[in-house]
Amino acid sequence: xxxxxxxxxGVPGVGKTTVVNEALKKLKEDxxxxxxxxxxxxxxxxxxxxxxxQDRDQMRALDRTVQKRLQQLAxxxxxxxxxxxxxxxxxxxxxPKGYLAGLPxxxxxxxxxxxxxxxxxxxxxxxxxxxxxxTRMRDKEGSRSIAEHQQFNRSIAxxxxxxxxxxxxxxxxxxxxxxxxxxxxxxxxx
Amino acid sequence: xxxxxxxxxGVPGVGKTTVVNEALKKLKEDxxxxxxxxxxxxxxxxxxxxxxxQDRDQMRALDRTVQKRLQQLAxxxxxxxxxxxxxxxxxxxxxPKGYLAGLPxxxxxxxxxxxxxxxxxxxxxxxxxxxxxxTRMRDKEGSRSIAEHQQFNRSIAxxxxxxxxxxxxxxxxxxxxxxxxxxxxxxxxx
Amino acid sequence: xxxxxxxxxGVPGVGKTTVVNEALKKLKEDxxxxxxxxxxxxxxxxxxxxxxxQDRDQMRALDRTVQKRLQQLAxxxxxxxxxxxxxxxxxxxxxPKGYLAGLPxxxxxxxxxxxxxxxxxxxxxxxxxxxxxxTRMRDKEGSRSIAEHQQFNRSIAxxxxxxxxxxxxxxxxxxxxxxxxxxxxxxxxx
Numbered sequence: 001x002x003x004x005x006x007x008x009x010g011v012p013g014v015g016k017t018t019v020v021n022e023a024l025k026k027l028k029e030d031x032x033x034x035x036x037x038x039x040x041x042x043x044x045x046x047x048x049x050x051x052x053x054q055d056r057d058q059m060r061a062l063d064r065t066v067q068k069r070l071q072q073l074a075x076x077x078x079x080x081x082x083x084x085x086x087x088x089x090x091x092x093x094x095x096p097k098g099y100l101a102g103l104p105x106x107x108x109x110x111x112x113x114x115x116x117x118x119x120x121x122x123x124x125x126x127x128x129x130x131x132x133x134x135t136r137m138r139d140k141e142g143s144r145s146i147a148e149h150q151q152f153n154r155s156i157a158x159x160x161x162x163x164x165x166x167x168x169x170x171x172x173x174x175x176x177x178x179x180x181x182x183x184x185x186x187x188x189x190x
Numbered sequence: 191x192x193x194x195x196x197x198x199x200g201v202p203g204v205g206k207t208t209v210v211n212e213a214l215k216k217l218k219e220d221x222x223x224x225x226x227x228x229x230x231x232x233x234x235x236x237x238x239x240x241x242x243x244q245d246r247d248q249m250r251a252l253d254r255t256v257q258k259r260l261q262q263l264a265x266x267x268x269x270x271x272x273x274x275x276x277x278x279x280x281x282x283x284x285x286p287k288g289y290l291a292g293l294p295x296x297x298x299x300x301x302x303x304x305x306x307x308x309x310x311x312x313x314x315x316x317x318x319x320x321x322x323x324x325t326r327m328r329d330k331e332g333s334r335s336i337a338e339h340q341q342f343n344r345s346i347a348x349x350x351x352x353x354x355x356x357x358x359x360x361x362x363x364x365x366x367x368x369x370x371x372x373x374x375x376x377x378x379x380x
Numbered sequence: 381x382x383x384x385x386x387x388x389x390g391v392p393g394v395g396k397t398t399v400v401n402e403a404l405k406k407l408k409e410d411x412x413x414x415x416x417x418x419x420x421x422x423x424x425x426x427x428x429x430x431x432x433x434q435d436r437d438q439m440r441a442l443d444r445t446v447q448k449r450l451q452q453l454a455x456x457x458x459x460x461x462x463x464x465x466x467x468x469x470x471x472x473x474x475x476p477k478g479y480l481a482g483l484p485x486x487x488x489x490x491x492x493x494x495x496x497x498x499x500x501x502x503x504x505x506x507x508x509x510x511x512x513x514x515t516r517m518r519d520k521e522g523s524r525s526i527a528e529h530q531q532f533n534r535s536i537a538x539x540x541x542x543x544x545x546x547x548x549x550x551x552x553x554x555x556x557x558x559x560x561x562x563x564x565x566x567x568x569x570x
Contacts, residue, residue, distance in 0.1 A: 068545065092541070097495055097568055098549030101541040108542075115287055148550070155538035158345035161282070161291040162298075162353070163542070165258065169288030170338070188287055305477055348535035351472070351481040352488075352543070355448065359478030360528070378477055 003083040005111055006034075006189060007166075009091040009102060009157075010119035011149050015173045015181075019119055020086070022182030023189060032190055035081065039089035039102075043074040068106060075110035086189070087111070091118060091153035091160075099152050103160055113166045115188060116157055119181070120150050122174045193273040195301055196224075196379060197356075199281040199292060199347075200309035201339050205363045205371075209309055210276070212372030213379060222380055225271065229279035229292075233264040258296060265300035276379070277301070281308060281343035281350075289342050293350055303356045305378060306347055309371070310340050312364045383463040385491055386414075386569060387546075389471040389482060389537075390499035391529050395553045395561075399499055400466070402562030403569060412570055415461065419469035419482075423454040448486060455490035466569070467491070471498060471533035471540075479532050483540055493546045495568060496537055499561070500530050502554045 010016035024034060047053040047070055053062065062070070078087060090102035103116075157168045169188050173181040200206035214224055237243040237260055243252065252260070268277060280292035293306075347358045359378050363371040390396035404414055427433040427450055433442065442450070458467060470482035483496075537548045549568050553561040 064545070092538070095547060098497075098547035099538075099541060100547050101538075101545060103542070104545045105543050117288075152534065152538055152548070154342065155345040155348070155535040156542055158282070158289075158291075158342055158535070159349040159352075159539040159542045161289060162293070162346055162349045162539075163295050165254070165291060165294045165296075167285060167288035167290050168342070307478075344532065345535040345538070348472070348479075348481075348532055349539040349542075351479060352483070352536055352539045353485050355444070355481060355484045355486075357475060357478035357480050358532070 003081075003085060004115070004189070005078070005085050005087065005113045006115045006117060007087045007089060007103065007111070007113045008117045008119065009089060009153065010173075011090075011121075011146060011153070014119050014121050015178070016088070016119045018178060019171070019173055019181045019185055020088070022178065023185035024086075026182065026186040027189055030190070032084070034084040034086045034189060036086045036088065037078065037081075039074065039078075039087055042078065043070055046070060046074045046077060068104075071104065072106045072110060075107040079110050079112070084189075087113070091116070092149070092156050094149055099149070099156075101156060103156075105163060108160055108164050112164050113160075115167050115169055116160055117169045117171060117185065117188060118150075118153055118157055119171050119173050119185075120153075121146065122172050193271075193275060194305070194379070195268070195275050195277065195303045196305045196307060197277045197279060197293065197301070197303045198307045198309065198375075199279060199343065200363075201280075201311075201336060201343070204309050204311050205368070206278070206309045208368060209361070209363055209371045209375055210278070212368065213375035214276075216372065216376040217379060220380070222274070224274040224276045224379060226276045226278065227268065227271075229264065229268075229277055232268065233260055236260060236264045236267060258294075261294065262296045262300060265297040269300050269302070274379075277303070281306070282339070282346050284339055289339070289346075291346060293346075295353060298350055298354050302354050303350075305357050305359055306350055307359045307361060307375065307378060308340075308343055308347055309361050309363050309375075310343075311336065312362050383461075383465060384495070384569070385458070385465050385467065385493045386495045386497060387467045387469060387483065387491070387493045388497045388499065389469060389533065390553075391470075391501075391526060391533070394499050394501050395558070396468070396499045398558060399551070399553055399561045399565055400468070402558065403565035404466075406562065406566040407569060410570070412464070414464040414466045414569060416466045416468065417458065417461075419454065419458075419467055422458065423450055426450060426454045426457060448484075451484065452486045452490060455487040459490050459492070464569075467493070471496070472529070472536050474529055479529070479536075481536060483536075485543060488540055488544050492544050493540075495547050495549055496540055497549045497551060497565065497568060498530075498533055498537055499551050499553050499565075500533075501526065502552050 008020060044056055044059055047059060052070060053059050092099040092102050160166065161168050171181055171184050198206065198210060234246055234249055237249060242260060243249050282289040282292050350356065351358050361371055361374050388396065388400060424436055424439055427439060432446065432450060433439050472479040472482050540546065541548050551561055551564050
């Protein structure tokens with residue numbers, strides 16, 4: 001059987017790496033293996049091998065057309081990897097100019113993932129933190145902006161589902177509930 | 191004039207069938223006719239006639255490529271139906287692996303609907319139920335998960351609108367307000 | 381360097397024009413110029429020059445296929461304009477039949493914008509207005525429906541980002557904070 005391509009995403013600070021590591025450990029015990037790759041790192045390797053960039057700073061300076069071609073080349077290479085592959089990237093990236101699609105159409109159409117996972121913090125927890133926090137203004141902004149980013153990620157993930165036919169799995173990584181989140185991810189990857 | 195293709199969706203338990211039946215009754219009185227079809231049933235008929243499946247259990251076991259081809263064949267057949275057609279399906283389907291697009295791109299591009307209707311329960315009602323309920327944890331989860339599913343449906347419907355140019359009509363089926371919901375749907379279908 | 385194509389959107393009444401004018405004034409002082417066009421007006425000019433419509437009422441009566449062709453022609457013409465262009469339109473339009481994509485795929489693929497800006501009113505302000513208002517039912521409906529429309533705009537903007545690789549910039553135009561909103565827009569356009 002051909003392997004699964006699963007894309008795993010989450011806003012910075014959500015604890016994605018810990019959840020992934022726990023889930024992969026569980027799966028290994030059951031004999032299910034996944035190769036983990038980071039989309040950004042993978043793209044940089046492609047850029048180096050094509051002589052387009054020597055270090056990661058140069059990556060950011062590339063113009064839009066070159067960047068697009070690189071993304072597509074990386075996606076094509078990922079699509080060729082045999083077996084189960086877990087691809088770490090972002091549903092969307094927050095930049096000073098606004099949210100950028102982590103998986104633009106030309107990447108999605110190459111990878112055609114089976115599942116896109118959104119690891120999220122609980123909005124209720126954000127709210128609790130917001131209500132209880134002493135340094136009010138800063139945290140208030142922070143909480144709202146995490147909620148906004150997570151909502152944007154869900155929206156763009158819905159568009160990803162339409163184009164690829166993949167499922168969108170939302171996994172909440174609540175405080176003290178890492179075990180539950182990693183169990184949930186393991187079942188999704190199985 | 192060519193007929194309209196309208197897709198009607200709603201999460202399980204929202205009362206979609208009742209709203210549709212009432213709306214179609216009203217329209218019939220005014221001489222407006224719609225042929226109602228269920229996308230899943232229609233797809234199964236296509237599968238039978240193509241010798242791909244004999245019963246609906248076999249449908250679920252089909253591999254992804256075959257399922258995709260079946261969906262496209264069904265959509266092509268629906269596009270050929272003359273007159274007004276009301277297509278009953280889901281904006282998205284909740285599965286153990288996450289939300290699945292009810293109308294992936296390869297279905298949408300064949301049907302090119304005029305309107306996609308989302309029949310929704312009122313989120314305020316979900317909240318009321320949540321606050322008043324005694325068996326707290328279970329209902330809390332339930333209410334949150336309906337709200338999440340409805341929100342995902344709106345997001346994916348937005349993507350459907352971009353690809354097809356259809357309108358997305360949100361119709362709230364509130365308690366005791368069936369008359370209003372069915373009137374609203376009748377006006378949308380007229 | 382080729383110019384930027386920026387699309388600016390916002391629900392009616394959000395104060396988009398004021399924010400844009402202030403931002404463009406700031407940019408002019410710094411020597412950054414944008415040509416402002418309104419997508420609807422531009423499309424009408426195309427329709428007139430093609431002999432498809434003489435006045436704007438006729439525009440609304442055009443059938444779906446003609447309208448689609450017109451939108452695409454207008455988008456192609458906009459894509460040819462040299463220098464920075466700011467295109468005023470809607471992320472989605474609220475019609476009696478539901479929300480309509482302001483930027484359907486066939487428009488997006490021609491313009492391939494760099495940025496889509498959503499000028500929004502603050503949902504908290506909507507909530508405040510809703511809680512304090514005396515003429516309860518009307519305003520309640522009004523506030524909910526603005527929030528719903530803005531949410532739909534974010535969702536469809538996410539789909540736009542996937543197709544074009546543009547960024548989606550959310551700018552809040554809060555009461556008494558016009559200066560902040562226009563500053564924010566100016567930095568986005570710079």
